[in-house]
Amino acid sequence: MKTKQRKKILCTILLYTILSTTVIAQQHQTTYPKVTGYVGVIHPIVSFSTDGTHTNFKDSYVVGLPIGINIWKSDKIGFSSEIVPFIKATSTNSKVNNVLFHPGILVALGDGFTFAGRLAFETSGRYGITPVFNKVIKKNKACSYFVAIPLPARFGNDQSSTYGIGFQFGISF
Template identity: 55%
Template sequence: MKNKITYLILLLSLSFSFFAQQPSPENTYPKIVGYMGILHPITTWSADGTSTSNFGSSYTIGFPTGINILKSDKIGFSFEFVPTIRSENGVSKVNNFLFHPGVMFRFKHGLTLVTRAAFETGGRYGFTPVLNKVVKKNKHSNYFIAVPLPVRFGNDKPTSYTLGFQFGVGFF
């Protein structure tokens, strides 16, 4: 009886070690990845004129953080949250929070087009197409740059178009 238990334990140990050593497939889907970055608005155009606030008397910076659910090598869904801080006249504060869900269209060479809806606590809403490029890929992370083009409506203000620059790191 003692030998049977020993053989059973040995067999189970070998089975677990066999399965543990099997390489996992490189791209299994769905896959969940996260990222964080820094966003710099460059220029905003509206009926009120052109604003380059980050090159004048104030500075605005956003901190996009999100989760991507990748369905395949070609498509995914993204949930992004962006607190924005504005510094002006020696006073800085969180002046907006953005919920930014969207669909990701992934292309070769690390390019991704993200089509996002936009809902801001400042009362504005709209959409944001984002062109994203992975510039360095590591085993468990990557570094990317992105160009967001926010279009906003509402809150008794004219429609605005903004050009921004974003860089960040993705984790998987």
């Protein structure tokens, strides 16, 4: 082969390599804002107040069913809005006893951990904040499974302030 032909072939291979690498890199980039949704189940475990300690499963069982949407501004920070109907079951009946509106900010902490700083507005007349620590435990192509520890603090409605701990698990997509 002549030197000119070798240079053309080499330039063509080099150009093809650069362009294909750029295309592959662009295919793996996430574009923002990124919208994700999730559903889950939350079990309040215990709450503390000046009136005493209340544990779930003792006299009644309370379960929440959170439904939410996350809007990630970047890979580090986002906004979340969640609605959680709570069902209370006793030995004689069961009913939706509260609905929680739960907007907040998301901060990615790395290694699948996320912090959610949420405001809390309940139909029971209570309000407050809920710091939530979340961990993705299994990530698939179409969805992720997560666990979370919410730490609710509630005030108002002529009741004692309460502080609690819960356990949540769910799926995001």
